[in-house]
Structures are given as structure tokens and as C-alpha cells.
Amino acid sequence: MTAALVLFSAxxxxxxxxxxALDRYxxxxxxxxxxxxxxxxxxxxxxxVREAMAALKPAWAARLGEDILVDISGYGALAxxxxxxxxAIEMAESGLPTTFVPGRNLVFLTVAAAQGYRRGxxxxxxxxxxxxxxxxxxxxxxxxxxxxRALALGLERPIKVETPLMHLTKGATWxxxxxxxxxxLVDLIVEHSHTCYEGDRTHRHVWGYGCATCPACDLRAKxxxxxxASP
Amino acid sequence: MTAALVLFSAxxxxxxxxxxALDRYxxxxxxxxxxxxxxxxxxxxxxxVREAMAALKPAWAARLGEDILVDISGYGALAxxxxxxxxAIEMAESGLPTTFVPGRNLVFLTVAAAQGYRRGxxxxxxxxxxxxxxxxxxxxxxxxxxxxRALALGLERPIKVETPLMHLTKGATWxxxxxxxxxxLVDLIVEHSHTCYEGDRTHRHVWGYGCATCPACDLRAKxxxxxxASP
Numbered sequence: 420m421t422a423a424l425v426l427f428s429a430x431x432x433x434x435x436x437x438x439x440a441l442d443r444y445x446x447x448x449x450x451x452x453x454x455x456x457x458x459x460x461x462x463x464x465x466x467x468v469r470e471a472m473a474a475l476k477p478a479w480a481a482r483l484g485e486d487i488l489v490d491i492s493g494y495g496a497l498a499x500x501x502x503x504x505x506x507a508i509e510m511a512e513s514g515l516p517t518t519f520v521p522g523r524n525l526v527f528l529t530v531a532a533a534q535g536y537r538r539g540x541x542x543x544x545x546x547x548x549x550x551x552x553x554x555x556x557x558x559x560x561x562x563x564x565x566x567x568r569a570l571a572l573g574l575e576r577p578i579k580v581e582t583p584l585m586h587l588t589k590g591a592t593w594x595x596x597x598x599x600x601x602x603x604l605v606d607l608i609v610e611h612s613h614t615c616y617e618g619d620r621t622h623r624h625v626w627g628y629g630c631a632t633c634p635a636c637d638l639r640a641k642x643x644x645x646x647x648a649s650p
Numbered sequence: 651m652t653a654a655l656v657l658f659s660a661x662x663x664x665x666x667x668x669x670x671a672l673d674r675y676x677x678x679x680x681x682x683x684x685x686x687x688x689x690x691x692x693x694x695x696x697x698x699v700r701e702a703m704a705a706l707k708p709a710w711a712a713r714l715g716e717d718i719l720v721d722i723s724g725y726g727a728l729a730x731x732x733x734x735x736x737x738a739i740e741m742a743e744s745g746l747p748t749t750f751v752p753g754r755n756l757v758f759l760t761v762a763a764a765q766g767y768r769r770g771x772x773x774x775x776x777x778x779x780x781x782x783x784x785x786x787x788x789x790x791x792x793x794x795x796x797x798x799r800a801l802a803l804g805l806e807r808p809i810k811v812e813t814p815l816m817h818l819t820k821g822a823t824w825x826x827x828x829x830x831x832x833x834x835l836v837d838l839i840v841e842h843s844h845t846c847y848e849g850d851r852t853h854r855h856v857w858g859y860g861c862a863t864c865p866a867c868d869l870r871a872k873x874x875x876x877x878x879a880s881p
Contacts, residue, residue, distance in 0.1 A: 493721030
């Protein structure tokens with residue numbers, strides 16, 4: 420009996436990871452994080468995507484287990500702590516917003532591993548990707564490897580962090596969804612997953628809902644175009 | 651200009667770490683965590699210990715900087731999530747309470763590193779100790795080394811985690827306080843630091859306040875006795 424805990428925000432990437440996990444583990448649970456997101460829309464889509472995936476294939480319905488949403492907004496609140504003058508200059512020079520709090524993925528993985536410990540699940544599945552590099556060093560596989568080792572030592576369990584999207588382009592991520600569940604899964608992800616930073620779910624495009632101008636929409640739209648154009 | 655961020659709960663260990671840091675860095679900031687502790691008394695002692703240390707030596711007053719308290723009670727709330735039946739049996743067999751959530755020190759270090767990033771501080775000081783082994787694998791230096799590496803990669807900064815108490819007995823920790831600030835610092839730690847799990851600050855002993863029966867009081871009292879008996 421294999422089991423996995425998916426870090427699941429209901430974005431395109433983590434929705435694809437959820438399908439990937441449902442395709443290969445006997446039991447699949449999900450965990451999400453509230454860290455002071457400006458828009459609750461993304462959190463609301465979590466239950467919708469889960470239900471739609473369970474409706475897609477009976478085997479997936481049988482495998483889909485518990486969900487938990489963990490409030491780590493105190494971590495997000497660090498964004499309000501003062502920057503030192505030197506650090507403010509360094510961050511401005513590297514193009515980072517003054518609200519930037521680093522290491523988010525490390526916090527997510529550590530809290531997920533703690534939950535996995537309680538649930539008897541030693542495999543975490545997460546959507547980090549270093550291909551369309553976001554500029555955040557905690558998305559890279561060498562960082563994930565190091566955190567995996569720290570978790571295995573700190574929890575005394577053989578923790579494994581699977582990152583199925585790590586080396587995929589955004590176009591290839593659409594292709595992976597198609598491989599896993601055909602047009603029906605692609606349609607589900609287009610319709611129900613949410614990526615837009617602005618929380619826009621009124622404007623519908625071929626690749627889903629969103630403002631179409633924020634960096635997240637831009638990446639999603641370009642990935643879609645690349646996939647559609649691929650042979 | 652050297653700087654350190656001390657993980658500071660106002661317990662005996664972290665109070666000793668704060669003095670250790672004040673003795674050797676030009677600027678010393680502190681960070682504490684609210685994770686759903688049953689008693690707020692420990693949090694209340696934080697400001698008292700900080701003020702008393704600043705009053706002890708003018709150099710320390712000049713070095714002591716910002717404090718921040720971070721609410722990570724969502725992490726503590728995982729204790730309410732269901733245990734699987736197998737896991738409940740495993741935990742019972744290893745003597746762990748059903749509310750146990752592992753990896754606390756990894757969460758503390760990661761959030762502290764994020765705060766350090768904003769404050770331009772790449773050295774964290776933490777009171778983990780593997781000598782009086784608590785049974786928690788996230789206190790061990792090999793775990794801390796692995797987390798240090800994950801943080802350095804994930805934040806792209808040369809993060810250093812100093813653990814001055816790692817190889818000291820609880821008796822030697824009192825000795826370290828004496829080396830750093832003589833009888834005055836030992837008296838300060840006895841009077842103002844708080845360790846007792848029961849939040850007892852009404853019963854005064856030679857080693858400080860506490861119920862004298864919980865495991866934390868027991869460890870503190872035995873360490874005191876060992877130090878007093880040492881040549």
C-alpha cells in the first residue's frame with residue numbers, strides 16, 4: 420500500500436501533481452497553506468479541483484484521501500518586519516519586492532513532512548520547477564535534496580520529496596496532464612485550477628481564468644501556446 | 651560588524667545562548683515563536699530576560715537589537731489532525747504523546763532564517779543540545795548541519811547555525827552562564843528564565859521557578875545540582 424501527500428494549492432502545477440500522484444499511489448492526501456494570500460479564491464478552488472478529479476476516474480476517487488489546510492500566516496507576516504537599510508538596497512538591486520520573505524518552499528515541505536508523519540505518509544509530492552526559473556532558489560532540485568535530507572534526519576523517517584515537474588517546461592506540464600487524463604483532465608485544469616496573482620476568475624481564456632497580465636497568467640498562457648503549437 | 655539572530659524562548663538554554671551571542675557579536679536580535687503553548691508565561695518572560703541582560707553590562711545593552719514573536723500556531727494545530735491507526739500504534743510504542751508534531755526545530759530555523767534574510771543577519775544561534783538527549787532527532791547536530799545546508803541553498807546566502815550548547819551537559823550550561831556573566835548572570839537566569847512545562851512561576855527553588863516535577867523542571871534541577879557539586 421503506497422501513499423503520498425501532495426502539496427496542493429489548486430494552481431496548475433499542483434493540480435497536475437495531484438493527478439500524477441492519483442495515477443501512481445494507492446492513497447493520496449493533500450495539504451494546503453494559508454500564508455496571507457491576498458485572494459481567497461485560490462483556496463476555494465482546492466475542494467473544487469479535488470472533487471472534479473475524483474469524478475474523472477473511479478480509481479482516483481477511491482485513492483483520494485484527507486485534505487488539510489494549515490494556517491502559516493505568521494510566517495507571511497514576516498513581510499511586515501523592517502528591512503535593514505543595507506538589505507533594502509540589496510533587495511531593490513536584485514528586483515525583489517520589499518515584502519519578499521524567502522524560503523517559503525522549505526517551510527511548506529517541513530510542515531507537510533510533519534503532517535505526513537502523523538498520517539503515516541513518507542512521500543511528499545510538490546510542484547517545484549526549475550525549468551521556467553522563477554528566480555527563487557528554493558525551487559531548485561539541489562535545495563529540495565538538501566531539505567529532504569534534513570527532514571529524514573530530523574524526523575528519523577525515510578522522507579522522499581517527489582517533484583515531477585522539476586525539469587518540465589510549462590508547455591510540457593500541459594502535456595503531462597494530457598498523458599495522465601486526456602482532454603478531460605486538461606479541461607478540468609483549465610476550468611478549475613487557479614494561477615492568477617490578481618485572483619481574477621471573471622475573465623475566461625483558452626488556458627483558464629485570469630487577468631492575463633500578471634506574471635503567473637503570462638507564464639500559464641505562454642505554456643498553453645507552446646503546448647498547442649507542439650507536434 | 652558581526653550580527654546574530656538568537657532563537658529565544660526565555661528558557662534556560664536560549665537565555666544562555668542570548669548571553670553567549672551578546673558576548674561575541676556586534677548586533678544581536680532575537681526571534682520567538684508562538685506555536686500554541688499552553689502557557690503564555692514563557693512568552694511574557696522574553697522581554698523581562700532581554701531587559702535584565704541589557705541592564706547587566708553596558709556593552710550588551712548597546713548590542714541588543716530588535717525582537718520579533720512569530721505566530722506559527724497553525725503548525726502546532728497539526729497536533730489536532732488525525733493519526734492513522736498504524737501510526738497511533740507506532741507512536742504509542744515509542745512512548746510519544748498523540749499530540750506529537752515532529753520537526754519543530756526545523757520550522758523554527760527556517761522561519762528564523764527568513765527573518766534573518768530581511769534583517770541582513772546570516773548567523774542564527776539556537777540552543778539545541780544532543781547531550782541530555784530529549785529523544786527528538788531534530789536536536790542533533792547532523793540534522794542541524796543538513797538544515798543549514800538546505801537554508802544556504804534555498805536562500806542563496808551563507809547561513810550559519812551556531813549551537814553553543816550542543817555538546818554541553820545541563821550542568822555545564824550553568825557553568826557557561828557563569829563564565830559569560832558571573833554570579834549576576836546565573837542569578838538572572840535563575841530568576842527570570844522559564845522552563846517549567848506547567849507554567850508554574852509561584853514555587854521558587856534554588857534553580858528557579860517551576861512545579862519541580864515536570865520533565866523540564868527535573869532536567870533543570872538536576873543540571874543545577876550537578877553544577878553546584880562540580881569542583
